[in-house]
Amino acid sequence: MSDATVLMTATHAGNAKAAEQLLVLVYDELRRLAASKLAHEAPGQTLQATALVHEAWLRLVGDQNRSFSNREHFFRASAEAMRRILIDKARRKHTVRHGGDYQRVDLEGFDLAAPASGDCLLALNEALDKFALEHPVQAELVKLRYFAGLTNEEVSEVMRISVSTVKNYWTFSRAWLLNEIESE
Amino acid sequence: MLKQAANTMNDDTGREIAIFTEAVKVPPQKRRAFLDDACGGDENLRRKVEALLKAHDRIGNFLEEPPSNGAL
Numbered sequence: 001m002s003d004a005t006v007l008m009t010a011t012h013a014g015n016a017k018a019a020e021q022l023l024v025l026v027y028d029e030l031r032r033l034a035a036s037k038l039a040h041e042a043p044g045q046t047l048q049a050t051a052l053v054h055e056a057w058l059r060l061v062g063d064q065n066r067s068f069s070n071r072e073h074f075f076r077a078s079a080e081a082m083r084r085i086l087i088d089k090a091r092r093k094h095t096v097r098h099g100g101d102y103q104r105v106d107l108e109g110f111d112l113a114a115p116a117s118g119d120c121l122l123a124l125n126e127a128l129d130k131f132a133l134e135h136p137v138q139a140e141l142v143k144l145r146y147f148a149g150l151t152n153e154e155v156s157e158v159m160r161i162s163v164s165t166v167k168n169y170w171t172f173s174r175a176w177l178l179n180e181i182e183s184e
Numbered sequence: 185m186l187k188q189a190a191n192t193m194n195d196d197t198g199r200e201i202a203i204f205t206e207a208v209k210v211p212p213q214k215r216r217a218f219l220d221d222a223c224g225g226d227e228n229l230r231r232k233v234e235a236l237l238k239a240h241d242r243i244g245n246f247l248e249e250p251p252s253n254g255a256l
Contacts, residue, residue, distance in 0.1 A: 124247075135197060146247050168205045171240070175204070178246050179239035 056081040072158045076140070079148030083125075086147065090121040127180040131173070138173045145170055200229060204236050 059081045060074075132139035137159075144150045144158060145166075152170070156163045203222045210218045215237065223230040 135201075138201075142247075168201070171208060172201050172204055172236070174243055174247050175236040175240040178243060179235050182239070183235075 052082060052085060055085050059085070072160075075148070075150075075158055076144065079144050079150070083143055083147035086121060087125050090125075123181055123184070124177065127177050127184075130180060131176055135173070135176070138169045138176075141166065141169050142173045142177070196229065200232055200236075203229070204233050204240075207233060207237055208240055 056078055060077055128139055128142060131142070141155055141159060144155045145152070150158065152163050152166045156166045159166070161169075203219075206222065207215055207218055219230055219233060223233065
């Protein structure tokens with residue numbers, strides 16, 4: 001991915017052509033991240049994943065102050081961008097539905113496997129913010145594993161920790177977040 | 185990142201994760217004894233780990249599926 005690093009630098013120097021080339025280079029991988037993030041085989045999933053990649057991409061290259069030191073850094077930033085996009089969308093939906101004011105989220109019927117509804121996603125995000133204060137490393141792992149859809153092996157590579165540590169942290173993080181969400 | 189991990193992961197946090205990680209592998213009937221031993225007299229730590237174990241027991245597929253459909 002050293003080509004990408006060079007292109008990222010050029011992109012941030014305002015080279016539009018470099019941005020285009022970079023997109024081609026990382027597109028497939030970003031697309032895969034987005035698709036794995038958006039559940040299996042759901043109708044309309046292809047479109048959603050593509051839209052998510054584009055939006056994440058715009059955020060990443062649109063931020064002029066941003067530079068990426070390497071591939072790992074880039075994917076961490078992508079995971080964060082995708083998480084924010086999903087949360088923003090969930091917030092907008094929530095605001096529209098509740099006539100503009102934020103209300104307490106009703107967690108009855110919280111889908112344990114996939115907090116699909118916007119409200120559940122917001123509750124999860126709130127818990128994740130709290131988690132990050134106490135356990136920043138593990139919260140980062142949740143973003144990569146859950147919001148960016150990376151596998152244990154990929155998270156291990158990006159965070160430079162062993163796969164067994166990834167698995168232990170993941171088990172811990174899920175229990176912590178479920179406990180937090182349910183005790184709210 | 186690792187440096188940050190070392191700095192931010194104070195002893196309590198590290199112990200909480202380590203004890204929980206071990207405890208989930210212990211059969212339920214032996215957990216109490218395991219926690220007696222692992223937590224010593226640290227009631228606060230023990231309460232935290234017990235709450236996590238309870239959550240773990242009903243974890244199901246929590247977060248194993250990516251955010252889907254309704255999320256967007």
